[in-house]
Structures are given as C-alpha cells and as structure tokens.
Amino acid sequence: MTATRALVIGVSHYDHLPGPTGATHERTFHLRRLKSAATSATHFAAWLRSEYRAPHAPLAEVRLLLSPSPSERKRLAGEDKRAPAATAANVRAALDDWRKECLGDPDGVAILYAAGHGVLLNPIDTGILLLQDFASDPARLLENAVSIPGIRGGLADAAAPKHQFYFLDACRVRPELASRVTLADAGLPGWDRPLREHAIASPILYGAAADTLAWGAAKRGTIFSQALLEALRVGAVEPGRPAGWVVTDTSLIPPVMARVRELAAEHGVEQTAAVGGQPGGVPFHVFAEPPPARVRLSVAPAQAQDVAYFSLSTEGRSLVERRRGPVTKVVPAGNYVVKVAIDPDTPPFAPHEAAWFVRPTGPEEQVLEVPL
C-alpha cells in the first residue's frame, strides 16, 4: 500500500543524567535531563495525525516513542500515554519495523522526527540523538544513541520511499571528550547502506546548525518544533508546482531558519537551524483548499474612506461586493482583483482596479491600502 509512515521520538528523561541541580560529568558530556523534547514530539505527532496531508500517500501510522519528564508525563493524553519509552531496545525495534514497512513502497513517504539531546562527531551530515539509556555502558558511550544520517543512509535503497523527510530537534555539539577520545559511532541504526542513494528527496532539517545548541521551553516545546509547526501551517506555504498550495522540503527551510532565530532571540539565546541530506524541492504537505488569509482593505487618504467601495473577486467569484472600507475579511489565499468604486463621484478620487496576490498569513492581517 502506498502510504506515509512516520516515526517520532522524543527524549526528555535520561536514566544516567542528573536533574537540574545534580552534578554533571564529562563522561556524559556535562548534560542534564530535559523538559521539552517529549512535548515537542507529541506536538509534531499531533500535527501529523490531524493536519498532514499527502494525497498520493495517505498517513498509515505514526510510531511514537517517548521518554517524558515527570511533568510532561502528567500532561500526556490519549494514545500518547501508551507510547513505549525511547530506550535503545525499543527504538531499534521500532526502526527495524518502520524500515521494513518502508521498503517495498518506493512511491510512499517516510518521515522521521527526533527530539532530545544530540551530539555530532563529523562536521557534515552527522546528528546523533541520545536515547533514554544513553551512557548505560561507560565504555560504549554512544551505544544507546541513534544517528539520523545513518537512518537516512539505511533507507537509500532503491526499494525505499523516494520521498523521505528527517527532522532532528537536538543540539549538535561535538563533546569536549571527543578531542581526547575517539568515540565510536552511534549504536543505532547499525544498518548497512548502499553507496548510491536512490531517493529523490531525503533532506534532514536540523534544529541546530553544526556545533550549536538547540533550546526549548517547558510546556511550549522546543524552539525548533514551534518554528517548524508555524512554518507548516503558514510560513512555508506556497503555490505548488504545478498548482495548488503546498509545503515543500525547500520552502520549509528559509522560514524555519528565520523563525528559529527570532524565537531564540526572544528567549535571549542564539540558535540557528540548518539543512543537510538531500533536499529535492518536492511537496511535503499538500493543502486540500487554499489556506486562509486575513485581509484588510482601505484607502488613503483617510477622507476618501467615506466614498470608496471595495469589491474583491478571484477567478470570477466575488468575495466582497461594494462594501465601504475599511474591509476586514478572511479569504482563501490566491490571486485577486480589487476594485474601488467612488460613490458619489468625488474628485480628485478616481475608481481603481488592480491585481493583488494574497499570501497565507494565519492570524496576522495582510493589509492593502489603495492610494487614491
């Protein structure tokens, strides 16, 4: 069956890391338990279940593994409560099952989202997510960790989905220890990988550029997940090729990068998103209808408002008919003709007609002020 298969992992709780006040250790990279990674994973899983749309590959399942903090566990609801813990054994089993189902469906879609502590060992295309039981063996520190590029490589097979999308919501900092000790690569996935990559698109969107940190806020989730969900709903939405409204892997990149930077600045930190893997400019999320946009029509100067009447139409359909401005309305995004009639005739004001491209804006208003 041609389908979308998603694997979502969120790790806030770590068995061998201290809480907010405990002493940290170099051997565990001076890390502490987290508060928002599991929340972010549940938010993304919820978006997949309720909003994601790929007409050619309907969502078949969302495999969710969670290691929530105690406060996050209290907020879990519904099926999220039954999500297995993100330990190495559970993640390995889930990865193998997910891969097995993906292989043999080259027209399908594979999605992976992973949030938690992350490290990297190599400047390019490495991002390792630490799992709940990270550092359980001090002699094999990264045994209970999973390489996201390794997962991508293991799905480079010709039988794997041609469209794959990876999201790593984690820091990507090379541990200080790595300057003195050659760390073995992540224990998972451990798959063999073909030399030649067959996917048309298999980008990795990183919440943090190489050698930088990723940040989060309890309850709200990570900065990256907030930026990603905003982009999926508004900022990355663009006219499709050939038509319709879509979010593509490439249209996601600039708004996510921009919004991550903005949100980080609002919290007084720095964070930069980055992209790796192989973007392809392919649709990731397809809208059934044009997304909504809130528009406001007015004229200038203000004294013309009383005699100016707006009409708004698109493809022969009228959405606003002879209404005196200012006009505020929610309309489908698209190409419109705006007409301004003057009644009664009031020189020097003259009728106007022109085109206006209305972008999706979510709750924000898009304002058009017509100069008369």
Added chain:
Amino acid sequence: MSGLTIELPEATAPAEVRDEALALVATLPSGERTELPPGRYWASVVLPDGEVASRSFVLAGDEDLDIRLGEDPAPAPARALGILPRIPDPTAPRAFAKRWSANDFANWRMDIARPGARSIAAADTVAPATDRWHVRLVSGVSGAPAPGAPEPRLGEPSPSGAVEVVFTTPPAPAALFAQIARAGTVPLNVAIPVAPGGECRLAVRAGGGGRIEAVADPSPVSATARSVGLYLAAGHLREAAGLASAAEQLLAGKVADPIGATMGGYALLRLGRLGQLHDWPANLAAWFQWLPDGAIVAGELAALRGDPASAREHFGEAVRRGVPLFTDGLSLVARRAAEGLVDGPDARRLAALAARATIGPLTVTVRAFDPTDPLSSLRTRLQFQARRGWTTFRNPL
C-alpha cells in the same frame, strides 16, 4: 499569443510566472521570452538576499510585455514569514497604479525576514584588544610558508566592524591557508578559496577567551557563484540549484573560475541535482591539479552514481592533493574515509583534521600549529619571523 520577458538583477534565480489560478505556467531566466495566452498573471523571484520581489500583471492579446523585478527597492522593515504588518508602512511601495495599465504597476515587494546571518564575511563585533597579531600564507599540502606570496594588507573594516586582511595569492597554483596567531596561542588556519593570483579578504576579530576568529570571503570571479553562496547561506536551495546549473560555464571561457565552479558543484551535490552536474566535475578535477575540492566533487558524484571504482580514484587523488578548501569537501572526505571508500595515511590524516575543524564556516578552518598535521594542534607559536612569511599588525581586533 502574447509575449512576456522578465528582466532580473544579475545572477538571480529564474522567476516563476503563474496564472490567475496560481498554476505555474513558466520559469523564466532573465531576458528570456515566453509566449502566453492573454490573461492575468503573477510573477515572483527570490533575490539572493532572501527577499521576494513579485508583480501582478495582465497580458493583452498580441502584445509583448517587458517587466522588471527586483528594481527600485523601497526600504521596508523585515517581516517574519511573509506576514505583513497590521498598520501599513508608509515607506512601503504602493501596490497599485492610479490607472489600470499593465505597464504602470508599481513593483510590489513582499519582504520576508532575512534568514541569513551566515554572511560569508560575517564576524561578530567584540571588544577590541591591543596585542600584536600575525598573519601569513601557508601551503595546504606541506604546511610550509607559501613562496612568493605578497605581503597581506589591511582593507576596509567589514560591516560588522571586524578587521579585514587582504591576501593576494602567488601565481603558482596551490591550495593555501591563512594562518593568524598571537604569541603563545595555537594559530588559526583558514583556507583561502581563491585561484592563483587572486585576492581574498579575511574578516578577523577577537573571539572569546582572547582567541582570534576569522572568516574568509571566497570572492569568486563570477557574480553567479557569489549568488549561489548567498542563496545557500539563506536556505534558498531551489534558487541555488537554479543558478548552480550554470556552474559548468564557469569552467569555460577566457577566465576560468574553478572556485566558482567548485561552489556550484557542492551546491548541486547538496541538492542532489546529479543530472545537472553532467560530467564536468571530471574536467574540474583534471584541469586544476592544485585543487583538492575538484577531485572531491568528482569523487562524490561518482559515488552517488554508484561507480565506486571512479569514486575511489577521485577521492584518492583528492587526498593526495592536500587539505580541501571547503568544509563540505573535508567532511565528504571524512565520511567516505569512514566508509572505506578511500584509505591510506593521507585519508586518515584528513579524517583526523575533520574531527578538529571548526564546524560552520564555508572554508576549512582549524586551530593547529600546522594545518596539514592535526596532531600538532595543541602546539602554540611563539615566534613570528618575517623570513618565515609572517606579517605583524598592531591594529586592535
């Protein structure tokens, strides 16, 4: 049918033209004409600085229309995600002409927040220090001072306030590093991505803990290659690919631009546009023997095409040529070495260097006494003799 031609700023990705229903009807490079039936259309282009210029227009029957996008930018504050402000900005351009006329439309610009803080010459301003600091050029093959290198000079301060050092590379083809250091510190080495006899600018500043930080501006010969770098830095990968397909032309002509071609090659590899690479990376590798990155691009392309024999040959040649100039190249070598596609002492040395390189800059950046020997990374330098190629500056960083 009517004809449409769009004029764009130099080195800009092709514009998209959509009909009233927003179906894509044409993708037009600058100056290229297309025929369309009469009707209402919308044209847009992403500029190298990340902003979007667009215009709606009407094509009447049997007319030829020329429009320009990206001209006469009006100052407008950055907006997040293309969302416009609630209150109209009085400085923003007006969207409508007073009369309905296809040629009278104002140039409507939709501003999106610039994602790129990763300008290729960016450096954050920090408090100045007054210690002396020293620079020189060294070989990326031997680590020895580059023979015949003119003395570097100070340029204009960068927009961020960093000190700019201008290097002119010697005429002998070689991959070179700029070494910058203070007494008692481990030198910083930054690859200089410039063809022989070219000029490269380095933005130098004092970083945390008194360390020196520096970023190289590749200064490729062509505006096309520079725009590719800007698009990549801003995350506009589709637009970068649209321009990078012209990278092949950067190898031809009277003034070959191997650096620009290499940047285009890395961009196309990053985007998986293997078809657009054709076979010219092999020429890049063969014609510019001093450039490790040319062989890396060729090797990676061969690997992705499932030709391990060619990949091994190219990667083997690449590691023999020395340290790559671009971080992408060093990382590809490290990854393919880990996979066993290339082996030997040179490959292992580069893989070790990759583990110590600074992550993020466009060109290879590593703190080491000798950039070709990663095991020397903890040695500090105490002497900076002119006869060893050093130039001393006293300008505050």
